[in-house]
Amino acid sequence: MAFGAFGSSAPTAEVAVPSRRSPVAILLLLPGLAYLTLFFLVPLVSLIITSLETPDLRGDFGEYIYAFRWQNYADVIVQYWPIIVRSFVYALIATVCALLIGYPIAYFIGVKLRNYKLIQALALTLVIAPFFISFLLRTLAWKQILSDEGPVVSFLQNLSILPPDAQITGTSFSVIFGLTYNFIPFMTLPIYTSLERLDLRYVEAGGDLYASPRSTFWRVTLPLSLPGVISGTLLTFIPAAGDYVNASRDFLGGTETAMIGNVVEANFLALGNYPVAASLSIILMAAILLVVGLYVRFAGTKDLV
Known part of the structure; x- marks a missing residue:
C-alpha cells in the first residue's frame, strides 16, 4: 500500500458511470x-x-x-411588406406601452403590498380579472366606448381637443390601444413574479450606501427583475404581432390598419388562397423566432420565468 507524504493513503476517486435511461x-x-x-x-x-x-x-x-x-414567399414579401412592417411596429409600440404600464403595477403589488397579503391578493385578482371575460367581448366593448358616438370622442370634442369630424376607431391609435390593453396582464404577471421574489435587503443596502432611490432602482431593482421583464415582453410581443382581432374592421381597426393576421384570415377564409396564407404564416413565425432569438441574446440572460 502506497502512502503519501503525510503517511495517509490517497483516496481513490470513483468514476461516475452514466446510468441508462429508465424505461x-x-x-x-x-x-x-x-x-x-x-x-x-x-x-x-x-x-x-x-x-x-x-x-x-x-x-x-x-x-x-x-x-x-419558393416564389410564393418572394411574391408575398413584395406584395405585403408594408403590412408585415406595420404588424411588427404595432406590436413593438404596444409592448413598450404595456411595459411602461405593467411594471409600476407589478412593482406596487409585488413590493409595496408585500406585507399586506390580503390587499396584495385582491390587487393581483384585479389584474387577472379581464381573463374571465372573452377577448372578443372586451375588444368589442372598447369599440363602443371609442366609437364616434361614444363618450370618449364626445368628451374630447366638447373640450375642442378633437375636431367635430374626427374619429378614434379605425386608426393606428385605437389598434395599438387595443393591443396594449388586452396584453397588459401578460406583461404584468411575469414581472410581478420576479419582483415578489426580490430580496429587499439589496434595496436597503443601496440606501445604506447613500444611493438615491432612482440609482437603486436602475442598479438593483431593475437588473434583478430583468428575467420577468424579458418574459413579459416576449409574452406580449409574440401574440401582439400575430393578432388580427384588434386590427379588424369589425373591431378597432380599419382598411389602413390591417396586420398580418388580417391578411392571413382574408386569404384563407374569404379568398381561398391557401399558399399565400400559409406563406405569410411561415414568414411571421420565422420573423418572430429571429426577433425573439436576438432579443434574448442581447438582453444578456436566458433565465426566463
Missing part, C-alpha cells in the same frame, strides 16, 4: 411527444407543404397542387 421515464415522455407530433409537427409540415403549392390550371378554381414553388 418508465421514456414511457412517461411518450404522451407528450405524441401530443407535440400530432398537434405541432404535423400541422407545421402541412403548412410548409401548403405554402409551396401552385394553382392547378387543369382543375377547378381554388384547387392547388404541390410544386415546390
